[in-house]
Amino acid sequence: MARTTPQAASPTPPNKTESILSARGIQRSFRMGDSVVQVLKGCSLTLREGEFVAIEGRSGSGKSTLLHIMGALDECEGGAVEFEGQDFTQMSSTHRSWLRNKKFGFIFQFYHLLPELNVLENTLLAAMIENSWLSFRSNRKALHARAIELLEQLGLSHRLKHRPSQLSGGERQRVAIARALMNNPRVLFADEPTGNLDVETGRQIMDVIEKLHRDSGQTIVMVTHDRALAREADRVLVLKDGKLEKAE
Ligand SMILES: Nc1ncnc2c1ncn2[C@@H]1O[C@H](COP(=O)(O)OP(=O)(O)OP(=O)(O)O)[C@@H](O)[C@H]1O
Ligand SMILES: [Mg+2]
Numbered sequence: 001m002a003r004t005t006p007q008a009a010s011p012t013p014p015n016k017t018e019s020i021l022s023a024r025g026i027q028r029s030f031r032m033g034d035s036v037v038q039v040l041k042g043c044s045l046t047l048r049e050g051e052f053v054a055i056e057g058r059s060g061s062g063k064s065t066l067l068h069i070m071g072a073l074d075e076c077e078g079g080a081v082e083f084e085g086q087d088f089t090q091m092s093s094t095h096r097s098w099l100r101n102k103k104f105g106f107i108f109q110f111y112h113l114l115p116e117l118n119v120l121e122n123t124l125l126a127a128m129i130e131n132s133w134l135s136f137r138s139n140r141k142a143l144h145a146r147a148i149e150l151l152e153q154l155g156l157s158h159r160l161k162h163r164p165s166q167l168s169g170g171e172r173q174r175v176a177i178a179r180a181l182m183n184n185p186r187v188l189f190a191d192e193p194t195g196n197l198d199v200e201t202g203r204q205i206m207d208v209i210e211k212l213h214r215d216s217g218q219t220i221v222m223v224t225h226d227r228a229l230a231r232e233a234d235r236v237l238v239l240k241d242g243k244l245e246k247a248e
Contacts, residue, residue: 020083020219021047021187023070027078028062039065041242042079047187050217052210054230056247057239063223064191066239070221071189072100084186101130105180109192111172113164119175120160123147126182143182150178154208170201177208188212190222194229206232 028040039062047053057063068074070081072088080087083103088096105126106112113122127143128136136143151157154174164172173193180188190209194202206229212218222233230236236247 018049019046020049021070022082023066023079024082025079026066026069026076026081028065028069028074028076038242040069040076043239043242043244044079045070045237045244047219047221050213050219051235052213052218052220052222052233054233054236055221055223055239055244056225056227056230056236059225061239062242063225063239066244067189067191067221067223071104071106071187072096073106101126102183103186105183105185105188107173107176107180107188107190107193109195111164111169111176111196113172113175113179115164118161118163119151119156119167120144120147122164122175123151123178123182126179130183147178147182150181151175154178168201169197170204173197173201173205174208177205177212181212186219188218188220190220192224193222194224194226202229 023043023045026040026043027038029036029038031037043062043066045053055063055066065074069076072081072083076089080089082088083099088099091099114125117125124143124147127139127147131139131143148157148160151160154177156171156174156178159167159171162171164175167175173196193209194205197205209220209222210232213220220233222230224230230247237244238247
């Protein structure tokens with residue numbers, strides 16, 4: 001269980017009126033054999049600094065697809081996603097990967113931890129990807145200290161050498177949260193972060209996410225099909241028939 005809230009590196013309070021990420025008219029389809037399924041038919045969303053937005057919708061409505069596009073993990077066919085004033089859908093894939101590793105953090109339903117790495121190594125992974133080998137070597141001590149601090153805050157200091165297979169689901173998700181926070185992301189994307197957990201463990205993970213938002217001003221976009229969890233965000237949008245609507 002988390003003891004304190006993992007802190008963003010900068011204590012600067014967020015300016016809640018400032019738009020940090022803006023998706024406009026996002027379109028995406030998938031080809032299945034001879035037919036084409038239009039999943040996103042023009043989704044628009046402006047995210048303000050320090051905001052916690054939940055996107056809900058039925059299974060297959062396109063929530064993960066939209067989250068992946070907003071987090072530069074996938075490309076769209078129409079529309080634009082502006083982050084810090086620049087449309088990254090027009091950037092090269094190298095530039096997009098750089099932006100993604102440096103500015104965004106991700107938490108997924110099935111954790112996506114590397115099974116052969118221990119807890120500390122999994123947490124350091126984002127920093128390894130973001131830094132060149134030389135820069136990682138020279139910053140090794142500071143990066144280790146940051147990873148250990150995050151893991152301590154998430155109540156995992158006694159599990160540093162454990163592999164994912166030796167952890168509970170809730171512990172795995174807390175490692176994934178530590179990894180996502182390692183590079184101090186400007187936006188944290190969470191795709192069904194409690195979807196694979198029992199109710200009580202899911203509640204603990206939700207508490208960590210909420211505290212991150214409340215105490216550190218972390219900007220968060222969370223996808224869920226659980227209406228009760230979505231209601232804990234500042235703003236709830238529903239993805240329906242390929243478009244985003246305000247929740248009732
Ligand atoms: N790579 C792909 N190839 C073909 N179809 C895809 C692909 N990715 C997603 N789809 C289709 O797009 C639709 C939306 O998928 P998506 O995973 O975004 O839904 P979701 O809202 O996240 O669902 P869930 O709540 O079950 O996670 C689904 O019908 C899915 O089958
Ligand atoms: Mg999904």
